[in-house]
Amino acid sequence: MAEPRAATIDGKLAEEFAVPSHAEEAREEMAAFAGRHGAMGRRVVLITSGGTKVPLESRTVRFLDNFSSGRRGASSAEYFIESGYAVIFLHRHRSLYPYTRTYSHVNLLDTLQLQGEGGSSSSGQVVVNQQALPNIAKVLKRYQEVKEAGLLLPIEFSTLSEYLHLLKAAAQALSAIGSKAMFYLAAAVSDFYIPAPEMPEHKIQSSNGPLQISMKMVPKILSPLVKDWAPQAFVISFKLETDHSILLDKARRALDTYRHQAVVANVLDTRRGYVVVVTPETQAELILTDEDVKNEVEIEEKIVSNLTAAHGQFITQQLG
Numbered sequence: 001m002a003e004p005r006a007a008t009i010d011g012k013l014a015e016e017f018a019v020p021s022h023a024e025e026a027r028e029e030m031a032a033f034a035g036r037h038g039a040m041g042r043r044v045v046l047i048t049s050g051g052t053k054v055p056l057e058s059r060t061v062r063f064l065d066n067f068s069s070g071r072r073g074a075s076s077a078e079y080f081i082e083s084g085y086a087v088i089f090l091h092r093h094r095s096l097y098p099y100t101r102t103y104s105h106v107n108l109l110d111t112l113q114l115q116g117e118g119g120s121s122s123s124g125q126v127v128v129n130q131q132a133l134p135n136i137a138k139v140l141k142r143y144q145e146v147k148e149a150g151l152l153l154p155i156e157f158s159t160l161s162e163y164l165h166l167l168k169a170a171a172q173a174l175s176a177i178g179s180k181a182m183f184y185l186a187a188a189v190s191d192f193y194i195p196a197p198e199m200p201e202h203k204i205q206s207s208n209g210p211l212q213i214s215m216k217m218v219p220k221i222l223s224p225l226v227k228d229w230a231p232q233a234f235v236i237s238f239k240l241e242t243d244h245s246i247l248l249d250k251a252r253r254a255l256d257t258y259r260h261q262a263v264v265a266n267v268l269d270t271r272r273g274y275v276v277v278v279t280p281e282t283q284a285e286l287i288l289t290d291e292d293v294k295n296e297v298e299i300e301e302k303i304v305s306n307l308t309a310a311h312g313q314f315i316t317q318q319l320g
């Protein structure tokens with residue numbers, strides 16, 4: 001089947017997906033960020049992270065969502081920065097965030113104490129109980145250095161529409177730095193949606209009986225991204241399955257269809273400890289050993305190390 005070209009996807013994006021109010025501002029920020037870091041010779045990675053929300057009504061009461069926590073994207077962002085990249089972090093609002101991610105389950109109020117606690121001696125000063133925030137001094141120091149150096153640009157989405165428009169804007173912004181740009185598409189993006197013109201305005205009424213919805217297939221954004229929006233970039237998509245037996249076949253098929261550089265294939269239940277990086281010529285299994293787990297090594301460190309090396313080779317080939 002012929003792939004829809006950018007023109008048709010651009011048309012679809014305009015007609016069926018509401019443009020987010022911050023799209024223009026985000027586009028300018030991303031272009032300035034890419035320009036600044038590109039001029040310094042730094043590579044820039046666009047990481048997408050977290051799940052998309054798909055509204056069922058335009059005055060949205062209900063929506064379709066998915067499992068993604070954003071942990072893959074948030075931890076990868078830290079490893080890319082350690083590898084010398086500047087990171088555009090296109091993430092789902094309130095999903096896990098670089099550096100704060102390790103404290104996401106901590107109740108803020110349990111980490112704080114009133115000085116001179118107890119009775120009238122309290123000075124009103126609030127102090128941190130560092131035991132409740134393991135490694136906080138180290139993490140805070142790194143976070144502040146990264147912020148100071150302007151190495152991390154966070155951009156938020158919630159809905160599928162926002163994600164699609166912002167990804168397009170990012171691709172166009174990054175096209176200016178050619179092969180120095182990497183796309184690391186770890187977000188879990190819905191395959192299904194209801195086009196804006198077909199969506200009911202008001203809350204669906206339960207008095208109408210059981211709900212039957214028909215959803216359309218989301219256009220394959222990878223196609224125009226690779227062919228038209230950022231044709232020189234190094235592009236990595238992620239493939240998620242729940243059935244291991246079809247995983248590699250699906251990953252290979254994605255590479256054949258979109259002709260990008262790599263697919264990171266993973267299975268829902270084992271995604272924290274096992275992935276396969278598939279390229280047209282190679283297949284690398286990345287596994288966390290018991291020793292790794294003991295040493296708190298994360299799989300994202302291995303994924304990022306594999307891909308930054310491949311990106312380096314890619315840049316050299318493009319220049320040569």
Ligand code: 9Z3
Nearest residue numbers: 068069070071072186187188189238239240
């Ligand atoms: C992934 O496969 C990511 O590794 C996860 C990470 C979403 C599993 P968490 O956010 O999980 O750390 O909890 N992302 C891509 C998933 C996806 O929807 N891919 C599409 C597909 O497989 C195509 S790009 O069809």
